[in-house]
Structures are given as structure tokens and as C-alpha cells.
Amino acid sequence: MGCNSCSTGKDGQPKGCKNNGTCGTDSCNKLTVFDWLSNMNLPNGEKPFEWVEVRFKNGRKHYYKNTENLTLAIGDVVATQAQYGHDVGAVTLTGELVRVQMKRKKIPLNGEEIYKIYRKASQKDIDIWIEAREKEDKMKVRARRFAIDLNLKMKISDIEYQGDGSKATFYYTAEERVDFRELIKVFAREFKTRIEMKQVGFRQEAARLGGIGSCGRELCCSTWLTDFRSVSTAAARYQQLSLNPLKLAGQCGKLKCCLNYELDTYLEAINKFPKTDIKLETQKGTAVCQKTDIFKGIMWYAYEGEWANWHKITKDQAKEIIALNKTNKKVASLEEFASELLEEDTKTDFENVVGQDSLTRFDNVGTKRKKPKRRRNKNRRRPPQNKKNNAK
Structure with a gap:
């Protein structure tokens, strides 16, 4: 989502942001919050919340008190109080959502270090800042x-x-x-x-500098992810991912934060499977779990000593064998329980809805180029005819 000044211009050429990151729609900034209360009036004539969220370079944000009762909107460049002198930043959020953000980040409203907004930045302030x-x-x-x-x-x-x-x-x-x-x-x-x-x-x-991840999108930590949860290699094991540091590590050199996104779904699905460390006792031998597929509900087992031959059974069949083993009963073999799951034919037949004969009708594959005909010279002397033909 980009603002009007960031859209493409003539002949598809990108315009680029002409507002130096202070777009009125705030679409060019990082770690933004959509103000869905901006077009709503406060009930009973209540005063708007006097704190404002201001963003500085690379997503750094602070909250300031609007003691001067300035009329501020998202995208306004303001001069804020600092420990020494003043700082210049862009307003990213106003109103009641600022109260929610401060409560979520546990920022006190009456703390010792309360900074305020001096004024809207003048042209001189902006020139010095740039x-x-x-x-x-x-x-x-x-x-x-x-x-x-x-x-x-x-x-x-x-x-x-x-x-x-x-x-x-x-x-x-x-x-x-x-x-x-x-x-x-x-x-x-x-x-x-x-x-x-x-x-x-x-x-x-990595969050400050930003970049493009292996998925082709901007880094989550530089666009919307504000809290960093610890990521362990167990998250990759539960999702049966290859423990390759080059594939699991992000640009920061640590494990990717996205490994935690689907972890809860995998853990919930794994609870419906029998534990992989439980061995299946059969008359043919003891089988050990090699792999599970939580999406299809399938498990692969191999006999001890025959690790190359895997037998595919469903999770319900594995539970049935485990239940029989608890009663000191053994099945004959896994082969009689192995089920061949029919895979759906993913081949799609495309129909000619346009009415054309073939998409390759313009391809001249294998056709020879015709040689140009040689023009006959009228002034060229004809060869003499055979005498025998003349005698006749």
C-alpha cells in the first residue's frame, strides 16, 4: 500500500516519495498503526487524548505530550523535546489509539521523564534536520x-x-x-x-536497517513485528524442517522469526498423532517411526535392520497397533495394515474457450525456408536442338 506520491508516473516510471517519508497517509513509514478511530467523534464532548506518537529514523518511536494543544495529524513534522536541545520527527498516531499503545508498552502517563512537543517544525528546523x-x-x-x-x-x-x-x-x-x-x-x-x-x-x-527476506517480502521486524519472541531449533524440528543454518537463519544471523508463526498449528496437530518414540511390535519384527505427515495423517515405519524399506500407514492404524501391543498382542506385519492412499489427479485439462486452433500455430518449427526462384533471362541464347528432331 503506497500513497499517491509513491505510485507510478508516466510510462510506468516510479515517481518516488516526494514527501521525504512524511506522507499524509503514512503509508511509507515502517511499523505503522492504522487509526481506525480517526473519523469518529468522542462521546459527551470529551477531550482528545493529549499524547502523540512520533516516529524518527528507522522506526524509532517515542510518545510525547501535546501540552500546547496543537492541532496535529498523521504526517505532520514536529519539533519535540530532547534531553539536550530538540529533535525532529513525524507524527504517526494521535487520539485514543495512542493510549492503547502506551498501555501495551507499559509507558506511564505520569512518569519522571515526560517530554513534550514544542511546535510544528518550521522550514529552518527541517533544513537543519535534512x-x-x-x-x-x-x-x-x-x-x-x-x-x-x-x-x-x-x-x-x-x-x-x-x-x-x-x-x-x-x-x-x-x-x-x-x-x-x-x-x-x-x-x-x-x-x-x-x-x-x-x-x-x-x-x-536488522529491524533498523531493513531488507528483503528469503520469502521476497520486506523483513517482518522492520515493517510490523514489534516484539521479538525467542526462536529455538525445536520449532524447526516440530515442523520437520531441515536443520540447515543457512536456510533457517535470517539476515540477522539468528533463527527466523517466522518459524514461530505456524508452530502452534503444528503442535496442535501433532497431539492427534501417537508419539514417534513408541515402537510397533509385530510378529515380523519391531518397527520404528521414520516420518510423519500431519496434513495427510500418514506415518512411515521401518523394521529394525531394514531401514531402507518404509511402510506407510495412517495414524489411526498406528494407534490400533499400539493399543494391541498394550494388551500383549502382536499383529502379523505392517504390510497387511499398509494402505495405499489414492492421490488426486492434479492434471488439468484446458479447453479452447477463445475458439482458436492452437497456441503454437505461429511457431514454424521444422519448416524449411523456400529458395527464391531464379529469373529466366530472355536474351539468353537457347541451346541448339537435336538434328534428329529437326529431320522429323
């Missing part, structure tokens, strides 16, 4: 070089300037504790600004 943002990429290259020269085992992933350009926050990832006191001195001397170092996890780094 000028500071343009410095960030060049600074990141130099900052990484300084960290390498000091032999620090850290990676500077992103730099974010404050709206007034008075402070720069360096986001970095590291597996161990890093002593960056000397690095801060180098940054302050080279960049001439206040420096703040902030360590983030590998998942948070």
Missing part, C-alpha cells in the same frame, strides 16, 4: 575505520543525528563487552558534536 541526515552515511564509513584502527570487536551499524544536529547516536553490535572510551574521544574530536553510544542486538540491527 542537512544533519545527509552527513550520516559519510560519518558511518569514517567511524568504522576508527573502530578498526583501535582493534575494537564491534560493528557500527547505524548513525542517527538529533533533529537540531547537536548530538549523534552511534548504534553498534558486539558479542562481548567493548571499552569504547578512547573511541568516543576520537569521535568527538573528529565530528565536533556530542556522542552517544548505544548497543543493540542483532535482531534490532
Whole structure:
């Protein structure tokens, strides 16, 4: 979903966002919340909720109190209070849904650190903000070089300037504790600004930078996923996925968050199957479970010593054999229980609804090119006729 300024232009050429990420529909921002209460009036003349959600670079959001009673809408650029100076961001949510979001994130309404909105950003504020943002990429290259020269085992992933350009926050990832006191001195001397170092996890780094996942869509953590649940290899085992780190890991190097999406469905379906560690006792031998298919309700068993030969039975048949084994009874073999499940024929016959003969009627496969006819020269002398024919 994109706003009008992000749609395609003439001859299918993309226009690109002309609002610098502050679209009125808020469709270009990340981690947005749809305000379904925007066109509804409050009952009994109640005042609107005075807190506002403001988004900064790469999905960073904070909540500010609208003490000046400014008329704010989604997409407005505002100057907000900061610890030192002021910051510049875009309004992403107003009204009662802000109360719901603050309650969900456990943000107190009467805390010690309550920041407010100063004003709507003026053109001067926006110019300073854009000028500071343009410095960030060049600074990141130099900052990484300084960290390498000091032999620090850290990676500077992103730099974010404050709206007034008075402070720069360096986001970095590291597996161990890093002593960056000397690095801060180098940054302050080279960049001439206040420096703040902030360590983030590998998942948070991927969420800030964004990207395209193996599914072809934007990363969930950078678009809509706000809380990171722990992902274990057991989730892959329950879904019978190959334990290949290259396939299961995301761009952050950790297990993909989407492994948890269908895990509850798999766990619910597995409960209807007999446990895979239960062996089936038959007169032919002991069978061990090799594989299950929760969608078709099928299980594959193999006799001990004959691991190459798998026998397919349904989960109900497996339960029946287990019930007989509990009464000290054995079936003859799995072959008499094996069921051949008929697979539906997926072949589709396409009919000629257009009335044309064939889709390949224009293909000239195997046809030879005709040679052009040689023109006969009228002035060419005819060969002499046979004398015998003349005598006749």
C-alpha cells in the first residue's frame, strides 16, 4: 500500500516519495498503526487524548505530550523535546489509539521523564534536520575505520543525528563487552558534536536497517513485528524442517522469526498423532517411526535392520497397533495394515474457450525456408536442338 506520491508516473516510471517519508497517509513509514478511530467523534464532548506518537529514523518511536494543544495529524513534522536541545520527527498516531499503545508498552502517563512537543517544525528546523541526515552515511564509513584502527570487536551499524544536529547516536553490535572510551574521544574530536553510544542486538540491527527476506517480502521486524519472541531449533524440528543454518537463519544471523508463526498449528496437530518414540511390535519384527505427515495423517515405519524399506500407514492404524501391543498382542506385519492412499489427479485439462486452433500455430518449427526462384533471362541464347528432331 503506497500513497499517491509513491505510485507510478508516466510510462510506468516510479515517481518516488516526494514527501521525504512524511506522507499524509503514512503509508511509507515502517511499523505503522492504522487509526481506525480517526473519523469518529468522542462521546459527551470529551477531550482528545493529549499524547502523540512520533516516529524518527528507522522506526524509532517515542510518545510525547501535546501540552500546547496543537492541532496535529498523521504526517505532520514536529519539533519535540530532547534531553539536550530538540529533535525532529513525524507524527504517526494521535487520539485514543495512542493510549492503547502506551498501555501495551507499559509507558506511564505520569512518569519522571515526560517530554513534550514544542511546535510544528518550521522550514529552518527541517533544513537543519535534512542537512544533519545527509552527513550520516559519510560519518558511518569514517567511524568504522576508527573502530578498526583501535582493534575494537564491534560493528557500527547505524548513525542517527538529533533533529537540531547537536548530538549523534552511534548504534553498534558486539558479542562481548567493548571499552569504547578512547573511541568516543576520537569521535568527538573528529565530528565536533556530542556522542552517544548505544548497543543493540542483532535482531534490532536488522529491524533498523531493513531488507528483503528469503520469502521476497520486506523483513517482518522492520515493517510490523514489534516484539521479538525467542526462536529455538525445536520449532524447526516440530515442523520437520531441515536443520540447515543457512536456510533457517535470517539476515540477522539468528533463527527466523517466522518459524514461530505456524508452530502452534503444528503442535496442535501433532497431539492427534501417537508419539514417534513408541515402537510397533509385530510378529515380523519391531518397527520404528521414520516420518510423519500431519496434513495427510500418514506415518512411515521401518523394521529394525531394514531401514531402507518404509511402510506407510495412517495414524489411526498406528494407534490400533499400539493399543494391541498394550494388551500383549502382536499383529502379523505392517504390510497387511499398509494402505495405499489414492492421490488426486492434479492434471488439468484446458479447453479452447477463445475458439482458436492452437497456441503454437505461429511457431514454424521444422519448416524449411523456400529458395527464391531464379529469373529466366530472355536474351539468353537457347541451346541448339537435336538434328534428329529437326529431320522429323
